[in-house]
Structure formats: structure tokens, C-alpha cells
Amino acid sequence: AQSVTQPDIHITVSEGASLELRCNYSYGATPYLFWYVQSPGQGLQLLLKYFSGDTLVQGIKGFEAEFKRSQSSFNLRKPSVHWSDAAEYFCAVGGGYGGSQGNLIFGKGTKLSVKP
Amino acid sequence: DAGVTQSPTHLIKTRGQQVTLRCSPKSGHDTVSWYQQALGQGPQFIFQYYEEEERQRGNFPDRFSGHQFPNYSSELNVNALLLGDSALYLCASSYGSGNTIYFGEGSWLTVV
Numbered sequence: 001a002q003s004v005t006q007p008d009i010h011i012t013v014s015e016g017a018s019l020e021l022r023c024n025y026s027y028g029a030t031p032y033l034f035w036y037v038q039s040p041g042q043g044l045q046l047l048l049k050y051f052s053g054d055t056l057v058q059g060i061k062g063f064e065a066e067f068k069r070s071q072s073s074f075n076l077r078k079p080s081v082h083w084s085d086a087a088e089y090f091c092a093v094g095g096g097y098g099g100s101q102g103n104l105i106f107g108k109g110t111k112l113s114v115k116p
Numbered sequence: 117d118a119g120v121t122q123s124p125t126h127l128i129k130t131r132g133q134q135v136t137l138r139c140s141p142k143s144g145h146d147t148v149s150w151y152q153q154a155l156g157q158g159p160q161f162i163f164q165y166y167e168e169e170e171r172q173r174g175n176f177p178d179r180f181s182g183h184q185f186p187n188y189s190s191e192l193n194v195n196a197l198l199l200g201d202s203a204l205y206l207c208a209s210s211y212g213s214g215n216t217i218y219f220g221e222g223s224w225l226t227v228v
Contacts, residue, residue, distance in 0.1 A: 004158075036219075043120075043206060044159070044219040090158050103149070103172050104217070106158030 023091030120220035141209030
């Protein structure tokens with residue numbers, strides 16, 4: 001069955017520290033992988049996506065993610081966290097009809113808190 | 117350029133009632149998907165519309181139905197509301213297949 005697991009429900013890091021959010025997926029075909037961020041009461045904003053090619057993907061706001069097929073992982077990283085990064089982060093996998101990404105499977109999310 | 121817009125932003129309904137949520141896709145987008153996000157959970161795919169037809173459907177009962185109009189806007193209808201339908205309903209749009217989808221801010225539905 002297709003699924004996404006985000007093992008960490010809540011992570012707290014100090015401002016300026018590095019960050020890694022974990023994501024593991026189960027998907028039968030070649031996956032399309034995504035990271036989204038959601039601030040309280042808001043919709044989802046796309047941080048980055050992986051379709052094919054270079055396994056290290058750069059996104060917005062200084063985030064990057066690395067696709068590791070052997071580990072079925074797509075972990076999100078940032079070298080130095082800012083207080084404004086506090087939010088909930090969702091990993092998603094998709095493929096959908098004809099390769100569209102409309103049918104995404106999301107993890108349950110990781111809530112990031114940032115200490116001053 | 118307006119992004120994905122949804123209305124209403126918040127609403128409260130009573131069990132057994134029916135609700136209609138609306139979505140206007142980002143300019144140039146022709147595909148609309150709907151997701152339900154319960155509190156503390158990730159979004160769950162409800163269905164996707166393309167060319168005014170339901171193209172894919174997630175694991176949701178028939179109480180959930182939708183429609184896409186010729187201008188690509190879409191509606192989500194939920195009949196016989198249950199308390200468990202209380203959630204944030206997100207609309208997402210994209211252009212064709214193989215392109216990034218963009219989410220709206222969502223409609224918060226509370227069923228009492």
C-alpha cells in the first residue's frame with residue numbers, strides 16, 4: 001500500500017541550529033516526492049519537489065531534500081533555522097492519473113518549534 | 117495573478133445538513149483536486165476533476181460529490197453531514213498532468 005511516514009510528530013530546535021525532518025515512503029512506482037509547509041490556519045505552500053534526476057533538490061527558503069531510493073527516504077534539511085520557520089511540515093508522495101500530482105498521499109506532519 | 121481561492125473561509129453546519137464549498141483555480145489551471153484535513157492530520161485526497169469530469173477518487177463515501185464548471189472552477193458538496201466531517205477542506209489546482217499543484221487557504225467546516 002502507498003503510504004508516507006513522518007516519524008517525528010514534534011521537533012524543537014534552537015534558532016540558528018540545523019534541521020532535518022524525516023520522511024519515509026512506500027510507493028510501487030517511481031515516486032514524485034514533495035515537501036509542503038503549513039502555517040497555523042493557512043493552506044499548504046510547496047517547499048520543493050523531486051521528480052527525477054539529481055537526488056539533492058533545492059527549494060525555497062533555504063530548504064533542501066535528498067531522495068534516497070535504497071532507503072525509501074526523502075528527508076528535508078536546512079542548515080540554519082530561523083524563527084519564522086516554525087510551522088508544520090508535510091511530506092507527500094504522488095503519481096496519480098497520467099503522472100499528474102493531483103492525487104497526493106501525505107504524511108501526518110511534523111510540527112517544528114523554534115527556540116530563541 | 118490570483119492564486120487558488122476558496123469560499124467560504126469558515127462555516128458552521130448542523131448534523132444532517134448539506135454544505136457546498138467553492139474553489140477557483142489559479143489562472144491557466146484546468147485541473148482541480150479536493151482534500152480533507154482533519155485536525156492534527158495530513159490532508160487526504162477526496163477527488164480530482166478535469167474537463168468537468170471526476171478523474172480520480174479517494175476513499176470517501178458517496179456523500180461527498182463534486183462538480184467542475186466550464187471555467188474550471190469547482191464545488192465540493194457534502195450531504196448528511198456528520199460530526200466527523202469537521203475539517204479543513206483544501207482545494208488544489210494544476211495545469212494538466214505532470215505539473216505542480218497549488219493549494220488554496222482552505223475552508224474550515226465545523227459540524228455541530
